[in-house]
Amino acid sequence: MIIVRLNGGLGNQLFQYALGRHLSIKHKVPFKLDISWYKKGIREYGLIHFTISEEIATQKEIASVTHMTKSLWNRLNRNLIQPILPYYKRYIVLEKQFAFDPRILNTASTIYLDGYWQNEKYFKDIEDLLRKDLQFKEPLDQQNRIISETITQKNAVSLHVRRGDYVSNPEYQQVFGTCDIDYYHKAIHWIKDNVSDPHFFIFSDDIEWTVNNIDIPFPFTVINHNKGSQSYKDMQLMSLCKHHIIANSTFSWWGAWLNPDKEKKIVAPKKWANIDSERSTHIVPLDWHQL
Numbered sequence: 001m002i003i004v005r006l007n008g009g010l011g012n013q014l015f016q017y018a019l020g021r022h023l024s025i026k027h028k029v030p031f032k033l034d035i036s037w038y039k040k041g042i043r044e045y046g047l048i049h050f051t052i053s054e055e056i057a058t059q060k061e062i063a064s065v066t067h068m069t070k071s072l073w074n075r076l077n078r079n080l081i082q083p084i085l086p087y088y089k090r091y092i093v094l095e096k097q098f099a100f101d102p103r104i105l106n107t108a109s110t111i112y113l114d115g116y117w118q119n120e121k122y123f124k125d126i127e128d129l130l131r132k133d134l135q136f137k138e139p140l141d142q143q144n145r146i147i148s149e150t151i152t153q154k155n156a157v158s159l160h161v162r163r164g165d166y167v168s169n170p171e172y173q174q175v176f177g178t179c180d181i182d183y184y185h186k187a188i189h190w191i192k193d194n195v196s197d198p199h200f201f202i203f204s205d206d207i208e209w210t211v212n213n214i215d216i217p218f219p220f221t222v223i224n225h226n227k228g229s230q231s232y233k234d235m236q237l238m239s240l241c242k243h244h245i246i247a248n249s250t251f252s253w254w255g256a257w258l259n260p261d262k263e264k265k266i267v268a269p270k271k272w273a274n275i276d277s278e279r280s281t282h283i284v285p286l287d288w289h290q291l
Helices: 010-027 036-040 059-066 072-084 102-106 124-133 142-153 164-168 170-175 181-194 207-213 232-240 250-257 279-283
Strands: 002-005 031-034 092-094 111-114 155-161 198-204 220-223 243-245 266-268
Touching (some): 002 059, 010 031, 010 250, 059 111, 142 232, 181 243, 232 250, 243 250, 250 266
Parallel strands (some): 002 031, 002 111, 155 198, 198 220
């Protein structure tokens, strides 16, 4: 059995699901999700909006896979022995580095995975199957359906600006920071040179700042109504666009990835985080354009 611990927002959940799904197919074993982190109420569990084969791990199953008992031997094994064993002998794997780690794809068939796994290489081999899993389950409501019809009629470019907790939370600000105005102006210019008659669709958790600070000398439409539990619909609309300018955000990363068009053009920031200069190298696919 493969159990993946989910945590974080929707973009993180999708990366975590994708690796677990890959390993379950490789080993031909059940795949289950540990969603206990969401009891904290910090974020919402969001994979219910996709057509995945959803199986939620019980606490008994999690304890069985992780050997989570009070015995001295199990505690010593978990904390001292497991971290130094080869991956194929471990029953718990904690992500230790941001860079792609090929050893993860050679774990045992019974494993508990705890990490973010933000690299397409973890699931590239099952891309076609994953795209079937990650179709949005519910049809769009009327307001979003009207927008989606406009998107399909235009040479649509999604542009995502993430601020929110990247600005308000000092820890997130230190780790990630935000994409600066210069990045967006360069990205818009690059799209201008590579996409004919672009129409931009603006997604942001701070629309006022975005409109007031980023000069968009092309037709654009602001999307500002999918709030809270409905925010996943922004990702759905992003995925309908033909091209993308993403933020240093896994949310817009997946909005762009879920677009199945082989001719899509995607602009991503070279600097993904403040504390890890290698982070952009690993999270951004090679065929995306970095600025």
